Amino acid sequence: MTVPAKADPLRLDPQLCRRRQQRLCDVMQSLDLELAVLSQPEHVQYLTGFRTPHVLLKSAVSLSVDGHCILAAPNSEPDHVAADRIVTFEAQWHATLRQEQPRESARALADALEDSGPMARVGVEFANCGPHLQAILNSPSELVDLESALWQLRRNKDPDELAMIGRAIACTEAMYQRAREIIAPGITELEVFTQLHAAAVGVAGEPLTACGNDYQCNSPGGPPRTRQAQPGELFVLDLGPGYRGYYADNCRTISVDGRPSEDQLRAWSAIVATLDMVEDTVRPGVSCRELFHSAQAMLDDYRPGAFGHHLGHAFGLFPHEGPHLNPNWDDTFEEGDVFTAEPGLYGPELAAGIRLEQNYRVTAGGVERLTSHPLDLALV
Numbered sequence: 001m002t003v004p005a006k007a008d009p010l011r012l013d014p015q016l017c018r019r020r021q022q023r024l025c026d027v028m029q030s031l032d033l034e035l036a037v038l039s040q041p042e043h044v045q046y047l048t049g050f051r052t053p054h055v056l057l058k059s060a061v062s063l064s065v066d067g068h069c070i071l072a073a074p075n076s077e078p079d080h081v082a083a084d085r086i087v088t089f090e091a092q093w094h095a096t097l098r099q100e101q102p103r104e105s106a107r108a109l110a111d112a113l114e115d116s117g118p119m120a121r122v123g124v125e126f127a128n129c130g131p132h133l134q135a136i137l138n139s140p141s142e143l144v145d146l147e148s149a150l151w152q153l154r155r156n157k158d159p160d161e162l163a164m165i166g167r168a169i170a171c172t173e174a175m176y177q178r179a180r181e182i183i184a185p186g187i188t189e190l191e192v193f194t195q196l197h198a199a200a201v202g203v204a205g206e207p208l209t210a211c212g213n214d215y216q217c218n219s220p221g222g223p224p225r226t227r228q229a230q231p232g233e234l235f236v237l238d239l240g241p242g243y244r245g246y247y248a249d250n251c252r253t254i255s256v257d258g259r260p261s262e263d264q265l266r267a268w269s270a271i272v273a274t275l276d277m278v279e280d281t282v283r284p285g286v287s288c289r290e291l292f293h294s295a296q297a298m299l300d301d302y303r304p305g306a307f308g309h310h311l312g313h314a315f316g317l318f319p320h321e322g323p324h325l326n327p328n329w330d331d332t333f334e335e336g337d338v339f340t341a342e343p344g345l346y347g348p349e350l351a352a353g354i355r356l357e358q359n360y361r362v363t364a365g366g367v368e369r370l371t372s373h374p375l376d377l378a379l380v
Contacts, residue, residue: 007167007170007203007205009205009206009244010160010163010164010167010243010244011049011080011160011244012045012046012049012160012161012164013049013158013159013160014049014080014081014082015082016158016159016160017046017047017048017049017081017082018082019158020046020047020153020158021047021063021067021069021082022067023153024036024047024063024146024149024150024153025063025065025066025067027146027149027153028063028065028123028146029065031121031123031144031149032121033065033121033122033123033144033146034064034065034119034120034121034122035062035063035064035065035113035116035119035122035123035137036062036063036122036123036124036146037060037061037062037109037122037123037124037129037133037136037137038060038061038062038063038124038125038128038146038150039058039059039060039061039102039105039125039128039129039133040125040127040128041055041058041059041245042245042317042318043061043125043150044059044060044061044071045245045317046150046154046317047061047063047069047082048061048069048071048081048082048083049080049081049082050071050073050078050081050083051244051245052073052074056097057074057075057091057097057101058074058091058101058102058105059071059072059073059074059105060072060105060106060108060109060133061083062109062112062113064116068084068085069082069083069084069085070083070084070085070086070087070109070112070113071083071085071086071087072087072088072089072105072106072108072109072112073086073087073088073089074088074089074091074092074101074105075088075089075090075091075092076088085112087108087109087111087112088108089101089104089105089107089108090104091104102130102132102133103132105132106132106133106135106136107132107136109136110135110136113136118140119137119140120140120141120142121140121141121142121143121144122137122140122142122143122144123143123144123145123146123149124137124143124144124145124146125145125146125147125150126143126145126147127147129143151321151322152322154316154317154321155314155321155322155323155334155336155337156334156335156336156337157316157336157338157361161246161316162338162361164243164244164245164246165243165246165247165248165315165316165338165359165370166370167203167204167243167244167246168204168241168242168243168246168247168248169248169250169359169370169371170203171199171200171203171204171208171239171241171243171248172200172239172241172248172250172371172373173203173371173372173373174199174200174202174203175196175199175200175237175239175241176237176239176252176373177199177373178195178196178198178199179192179196179235179237179252179254180254180379182195183229183235183254183256184229184256184257185228185229185230185231185256185257186228186229187228187229188224188225188226188227188228188229189215189216189217189224189225189226189227189229190224190225190226192215192224192229192235192237193211193215193224196211196215196237196239197211200239200241204241204243208241208242208243209241209242209243209244209245209246209247210240210241210242210247210319211239211240211241211242212237212238212239212240212241212249213238213240214236214237214238214239214251215237216235216236217229217230217233217234217235217236217256218230218233218234218351218352219236219352219353220236220344220346220352220353220355221236221238221355229256230256231256231257231259232256232257232259232261232351233256233351233352234253234254234255234256234260234264234350234351234352234353234354234377235253235254235255235256236251236253236352236353236354236355237251237252237253237254238250238251238342238355238357239251240315240319242319245317246316246317247315247316247317247318247319248315248359249315249319249340249357249359250340250342250357250358250359250371250373251342251344251355251356251357252356252357252373252375253268253353253354253355253356253377254377254378255377255378258378259378260377260378261349263349263350264350264351264354264377265377266302267302267306267345267350267354268354268356268375268377270298270299270301270302270345271299271343271344271345271354271355271356272356272375273298274295274298274299274341274343275341275343275356275358275375277294277295277298278291278295278311278312278341278358278360278367279358279360279366279367279369281294282333282360282362282366282367283333283362283363283364283365283366283367284333284334284335284362284364285332285333286332286333287330287331287332288323288324288325288326288329288330288331288332288333289326289327289329289330289331291311291325292310292311292325292326292327293327295307295311295341295343296311299343299345302345303345303347306345306346306347307343307344307345307346308346309344310324310325310326310342311325311326311341311342311343312325312339312340312341312342312357313325313326313339313340314337314338314339314340315338315339315340315359316338323337323339325339325341333362334362335362335363335364336361336362337361337362338359338360338361338362338370339359339360339362340357340358340359340360341357341358341360342355342356342357343355343356344356354377356375358370358371359371
């Protein structure tokens, strides 16, 4: 196995974080909000560039409509963040994690905001706005949920975000290269997972945020087992490593013995044709729901009912973001969207199934493909 050279670590650009703050301020002004108080770690990172060094450490951020940003950080002040003021709270006592961190981060913000006075309308994340945060808001007459607006803002990825996603995708490229070197009859799913995880960490140069969901053979997907791969089976690898909070998500299917059957090759061709259709069709203004139905019709030509899940979704700080290539949403592609397309076909004649997934960015005139590893079931 070739060990890749360690790449320099990446971080979000504070200047681009300031631009994201300004875009949120524009939304706040349109909603007549005086302040936003947010505690989802993804939104804290998106706006300030600060990501806690451990998932169990908490943080929070406030942003006034005039652009003044306060970051409440655990234990000590971080460097290279976009904040006008940083306040800290004790997240650990004598190395022990405090369970009351949400209360303490709220208190730190409350002390920093004590001169603000009562506010009529404050934006929050309803999913995260518990009593600790509500207590610091000087009893505003109305709390407004900003989550849907933040989801919309996050769709158009900035260059620093694309760099983080690119590093995560590079992790998947190394993982698939290693998978093609080691997958053979007799190898266990757990061994494949272990070696692929090591390949990804080698590219990331540090522990991963996540490592993806699907590492099963003779199965549409699932976590790795001690089961051994058998001749004639297909290994579905749907990999979603995360680098510093930003995800990749792409899938390949590999023939265990390198000798795919005629049915498997026919299904593979139908899936590749569907991906080609996606690349030829997507541009700003195209309906995601209509794209799903077009893909469904193409895959039904193989066998009706053999394709039974979404066609794809956007990704970034969450594994699944909008737009959704799914009939349950009526989304439309926009320039700057970063999304997956993952058509698949499933059935006993396919040794469970085949799924192939590419990552794309929507441009003014079409799409840019971000993934480059071959789609082949077997490479000579």
